[in-house]
Amino acid sequence: MTATPTSPLWEVFVRPARGTNHVHVGSLHAADATLALQNARDLYTRRNEGVSIWVVPSTAVVASSPDEKDAFFAPAGDKVYRHPTFYSIPDGVEHL
Amino acid sequence: MTGQLLDADTAEYAIRLGDDALILSQRLSEWSARSPEIEEDIALMNIALDLLGQARTLLSYGGSASGRSEDELAYLREERQFTNVQMAELDNGDFATTMVRQLLFSVYQYQLYTALRSSADAELAAIAGKAIKEVTYHVEHSAAWVCRLGDGTELSHQRAQTAVDVVWPFTHELFVDDELAERVAAAGTGPLPSSLRAGWLSTVDRLLGEATLARPEDNWRPGGGRRGLHTQGFGFLLAELQHLHRSHQGAQW
Numbered sequence: 472m473t474a475t476p477t478s479p480l481w482e483v484f485v486r487p488a489r490g491t492n493h494v495h496v497g498s499l500h501a502a503d504a505t506l507a508l509q510n511a512r513d514l515y516t517r518r519n520e521g522v523s524i525w526v527v528p529s530t531a532v533v534a535s536s537p538d539e540k541d542a543f544f545a546p547a548g549d550k551v552y553r554h555p556t557f558y559s560i561p562d563g564v565e566h567l
Numbered sequence: 568m569t570g571q572l573l574d575a576d577t578a579e580y581a582i583r584l585g586d587d588a589l590i591l592s593q594r595l596s597e598w599s600a601r602s603p604e605i606e607e608d609i610a611l612m613n614i615a616l617d618l619l620g621q622a623r624t625l626l627s628y629g630g631s632a633s634g635r636s637e638d639e640l641a642y643l644r645e646e647r648q649f650t651n652v653q654m655a656e657l658d659n660g661d662f663a664t665t666m667v668r669q670l671l672f673s674v675y676q677y678q679l680y681t682a683l684r685s686s687a688d689a690e691l692a693a694i695a696g697k698a699i700k701e702v703t704y705h706v707e708h709s710a711a712w713v714c715r716l717g718d719g720t721e722l723s724h725q726r727a728q729t730a731v732d733v734v735w736p737f738t739h740e741l742f743v744d745d746e747l748a749e750r751v752a753a754a755g756t757g758p759l760p761s762s763l764r765a766g767w768l769s770t771v772d773r774l775l776g777e778a779t780l781a782r783p784e785d786n787w788r789p790g791g792g793r794r795g796l797h798t799q800g801f802g803f804l805l806a807e808l809q810h811l812h813r814s815h816q817g818a819q820w
Contacts, residue, residue: 478604499606502715509708510606513613 480529481507483514485521493525501526577688578632579650580751582640583793584679585625586651589641590801591672592618593808597659610708614669617701624694642812646802647795654737656792656801660730663716663723667730670709671771675741676702678766682758691756710774717778728780735783740790742767747793 478500484493496515501507507526516524535543551557595615602608626637654672659665680702683695716727742764744752752759775782791797812818 500604501606505711506715509711510610512704513610514606517613 478502481526482529482532483511484525484527485515486523487521489522493523498529573628573632575632576747576750576754577691577756578629579747580757581625581629581691583650585622585629586649587655588618588625589622590649590651590804591655592622593804594656594659595665598665603662614705614708617705621694621698621701628690628694638812642809646797646805649797650793650795652737652740653789653792653798654734654740656798656804657734657737658800660733661726663726664730664733666709666712666716667727668734669705670713670774671734671738673702673705673709674770675763675767677706678763679758682763686757687755713774713780714778717780724779727778731775731780732783736787736789739785739788740792743790743793745793
């Protein structure tokens with residue numbers, strides 16, 4: 472069998488139930504958007520996992536680089552005041 | 568359910584429809600691990616498994632009149648006892664042939680099950696009601712591919728047109744009214760096969776048009792599957808289907 476050219480890659484997002492968010496579940500190859508949706512249905516919802524599917528061309532995803540990991544994420548590590556639990560609630564404040 | 572014993576005509580009719588689904592399912596499963604892409608492999612196997620599920624309920628129901636289980640019907644009948652249409656057993660050929668055959672067959676099944684949902688036989692109506700959702704997707708998937716192959720490159724168009732030309736003659740058998748079909752229709756159990764062709768043709772014409780494929784002339788009309796006459800490749804298909812069960816009787820896993 473000769474090698475066939477590979478179809479474009481698509482990222483798949485499935486919403487498991489009404490009211491929840493679409494969650495990235497994986498990726499697949501498909502010739503175009505319609506077939507990508509059909510393939511996603513066959514690959515990722517065959518056990519009743521979802522009520523809605525998004526497919527997005529992988530080339531459309533802009534990702535952060537692992538090389539930038541320190542600059543991107545490390546500075547947040549020691550800034551505990553960004554968490555609401557850092558602050559004590561004054562006496563007498565209700566509904567907070 | 569009335570609890571009455573199934574009459575012989577309804578039983579034979581259910582086995583016919585079950586045989587169509589069983590044999591096409593077996594053919595399709597030959598694509599397992601051989602499809603152009605792993606995604607399509609899974610899509611084809613899903614369709615094959617849907618058909619197998621339909622075959623199981625239809626054969627179980629049809630066999631209940633004569634005390635035969637689905638396994639006995641699938642594994643222990645001889646070639647001439649199978650009543651599937653020859654279209655179901657056709658060699659897969661290339662991917663285009665498989666997809667064109669699937670489209671033409673699934674549109675037929677869609678027409679059939681739509682009519683069967685109002686069958687006087689409650690069990691057949693229920694089976695059809697469940698299967699029609701599966702078949703709707705089979706039509707969608709195969710139509711998507713036939714459109715892309717027909718309206719794709721010069722080579723894919725040529726191969727899709729060849730596929731239509733090869734499969735087309737075998738579609739006529741789907742719509743033949745024989746004595747059993749007429750009795751079943753008279754009893755309100757199932758539609759007269761010939762009555763399904765107009766709806767089938769109108770959908771098929773539209774889909775072939777979208778795919779820029781030409782509908783062939785209606786000339787040669789092979790048939791005989793309903794009477795147990797099958798094409799040369801059928802024996803090999805049956806050997807693969809039955810050999811394990813016959814070699815190890817009662818084997819389970």
